[in-house]
Amino acid sequence: MKRYAPFLTVALIVIATIGALAVGATHIDNFWSELFHPGRNEILWNIRAPRVAAALLVGAALGVAGLMAQGACNNALAEPSIVGTSAGASLATVIAILFGVVQVGSLGAIACGVIGALLATTLTFKLASLRSGLSSFALIIVGIAVTATLSAVVGISTTMVTRADARSISFWNFGSLSLVTSNNLLGILITAVIGIAVAYAIAPALDRLSLGDATAFHLGIDVARTRRLALVALSIAAGGAVSTVGTIAFLGLAAPHIARFIYGPPHRFLVIQSALIGGLILVLADTAARTVAQPNELPIGLVTSLIGAPILIALVAMRNTTWRTQ
Amino acid sequence: MITINEVTIEIAGREIIYDYSEQIPAGSITVIVGPNGSGKSTLLAAIAGDLVPSKGTITIDDVHPALTSAPHLATIRAMVVQNQLYSLGFTVREVIEMAGDAESIIDALELKEIAERHVTTLSGGESQRVAIAQAVAQNTPVLLLDEPLAAQDIHSRKRIIELLQKLAEGGITVVVVAHEQEKDLTWADKIIKDFK
Numbered sequence: 001m002k003r004y005a006p007f008l009t010v011a012l013i014v015i016a017t018i019g020a021l022a023v024g025a026t027h028i029d030n031f032w033s034e035l036f037h038p039g040r041n042e043i044l045w046n047i048r049a050p051r052v053a054a055a056l057l058v059g060a061a062l063g064v065a066g067l068m069a070q071g072a073c074n075n076a077l078a079e080p081s082i083v084g085t086s087a088g089a090s091l092a093t094v095i096a097i098l099f100g101v102v103q104v105g106s107l108g109a110i111a112c113g114v115i116g117a118l119l120a121t122t123l124t125f126k127l128a129s130l131r132s133g134l135s136s137f138a139l140i141i142v143g144i145a146v147t148a149t150l151s152a153v154v155g156i157s158t159t160m161v162t163r164a165d166a167r168s169i170s171f172w173n174f175g176s177l178s179l180v181t182s183n184n185l186l187g188i189l190i191t192a193v194i195g196i197a198v199a200y201a202i203a204p205a206l207d208r209l210s211l212g213d214a215t216a217f218h219l220g221i222d223v224a225r226t227r228r229l230a231l232v233a234l235s236i237a238a239g240g241a242v243s244t245v246g247t248i249a250f251l252g253l254a255a256p257h258i259a260r261f262i263y264g265p266p267h268r269f270l271v272i273q274s275a276l277i278g279g280l281i282l283v284l285a286d287t288a289a290r291t292v293a294q295p296n297e298l299p300i301g302l303v304t305s306l307i308g309a310p311i312l313i314a315l316v317a318m319r320n321t322t323w324r325t326q
Numbered sequence: 327m328i329t330i331n332e333v334t335i336e337i338a339g340r341e342i343i344y345d346y347s348e349q350i351p352a353g354s355i356t357v358i359v360g361p362n363g364s365g366k367s368t369l370l371a372a373i374a375g376d377l378v379p380s381k382g383t384i385t386i387d388d389v390h391p392a393l394t395s396a397p398h399l400a401t402i403r404a405m406v407v408q409n410q411l412y413s414l415g416f417t418v419r420e421v422i423e424m425a426g427d428a429e430s431i432i433d434a435l436e437l438k439e440i441a442e443r444h445v446t447t448l449s450g451g452e453s454q455r456v457a458i459a460q461a462v463a464q465n466t467p468v469l470l471l472d473e474p475l476a477a478q479d480i481h482s483r484k485r486i487i488e489l490l491q492k493l494a495e496g497g498i499t500v501v502v503v504a505h506e507q508e509k510d511l512t513w514a515d516k517i518i519k520d521f522k
Contacts, residue, residue: 074413208424210414214376214407215457219425219464220400265414 005262009276016280020052020287025294050182055286056279058241059251061192063278064199065238066252067270071206072230075136079252080238083139084146088120089113089242091150094169098161104172105184105244110191113243117235120150175246175301177286184244191240196275198233202226203267248301250308251278257311281307327352328373328499333382335368342368346521354515355490355500359508366503367408367472369521373501374405374470386468404464408472410457412445418456421445426463434489435459451477458486468499475504487513
């Protein structure tokens with residue numbers, strides 16, 4: 001199983017991607033022929049392809065962001081929407097959009113999202129380690145509090161605004177890939193690649209960090225620097241994703257756990273597999289979001305919650321040897 | 327040689343060790359003994375570079391652990407913490423290989439049978455032996471161990487002591503915190519007590 005599993009993920013992604021391109025509100029005649037003629041069919045290439053590409057990139061970014069959150073905190077429950085990262089990205093982006101500084105999906109919005117993500121994540125970590133060292137318990141409680149506070153501010157500010165784009169902002173806030181065009185892809189591509197590259201570089205250090213801060217230090221790891229880099233990777237990857245498609249819950253939690261369950265804990269491999277599995281889940285979720293209730297579209301955050309939350313419950317309920325919580 | 331020079335260590339405003347000096351010879355086994363709370367582990371942690379003395383200096387040959395970067399320090403000393411906990415399900419072999427070559431130490435500490443097991447499933451004594459194996463695999467001139475015998479049965483104790491003796495004969499400086507009676511420390515070259 002373990003030997004062929006990497007190819008399995010890639011094969012599933014290819015199948016899911018083709019499936020996602022094939023189905024939708026409009027039927028595409030001669031699908032296979034159009035698939036091999038890039039640009040010819042308008043709906044396939046201008047509407048569906050960018051959206052599917054965005055789903056792959058955002059899913060990959062959130063999968064790796066979740067892995068970084070869990071690795072940096074040595075905590076099985078950490079993920080961008082729990083440690084405050086997503087809410088920080090949301091708030092910074094919403095403020096910048098409401099003040100007319102940037103537009104949804106632009107590189108400027110992505111920059112705001114990344115900065116907001118970085119600030120909120122840093123705030124969570126600072127508050128969680130105020131009284132003593134970083135405790136897992138404090139981190140999750142503080143993360144939930146920071147997330148709730150920032151999300152409330154996002155909700156209040158979007159409700160107070162009566163502009164026409166406020167509705168699309170609140171829709172965006174629940175998570176949606178429907179606003180994505182090919183113009184947005186570059187920004188998410190850049191942040192996803194940077195996030196994944198940093199994650200890959202610090203992966204061996206994260207392996208050692210799982211033995212505890214003291215032992216990691218004894219093995220030659222600069223613990224503070226590793227944790228900082230993980231938070232930077234987390235914030236860049238998640239910030240870019242959230243500022244473009246909104247908050248998508250549970251994906252960052254589920255993807256690394258599924259990857260770890262199949263492939264074991266070494267982080268080099270997990271970075272790649274969390275990205276692949278994150279992309280796979282989001283393509284499936286987005287395809288479901290835009291097809292099950294046609295012509296209505298479901299917020300994708302609801303679909304990923306529906307998939308991710310049971311995984312979380314199963315994780316708590318099942319005794320497994322991939323992650324022991326102290 | 328490890329030189330402890332007029333060292334005072336405070337933790338949270340409480341003085342744990344006061345104005346203490348000592349020399350630990352190279353290529354030997356030194357055991358630190360004393361009652362609970364006497365600061366044995368604190369002294370060991372300061373040698374490892376985990377803690378910075380508020381006064382005085384500690385040097386390993388010419389190196390000041392507190393002023394040395396983590397990667398460089400890891401080539402000089404290895405350390406076994408008192409309660410090694412494992413949260414991720416690496417195999418025993420993978421954990422040891424994080425520090426260096428695993429094969430010879432797996433044989434020496436009789437870990438062959440559990441080498442492919444997940445460290446999350448080990449007993450306390452097994453975890454402790456894996457932690458010892460990892461530190462030995464780090465292959466450093468100084469080896470520090472915080473109560474490595476605490477959770478071991480008689481057979482494993484004997485194995486660990488033999489290993490430490492062999493390492494010391496090979497020139498490695500071994501420092502052990504232990505809860506033993508002094509009369510049982512026949513394997514120690516030097517005993518440190520009353521270091522307040």
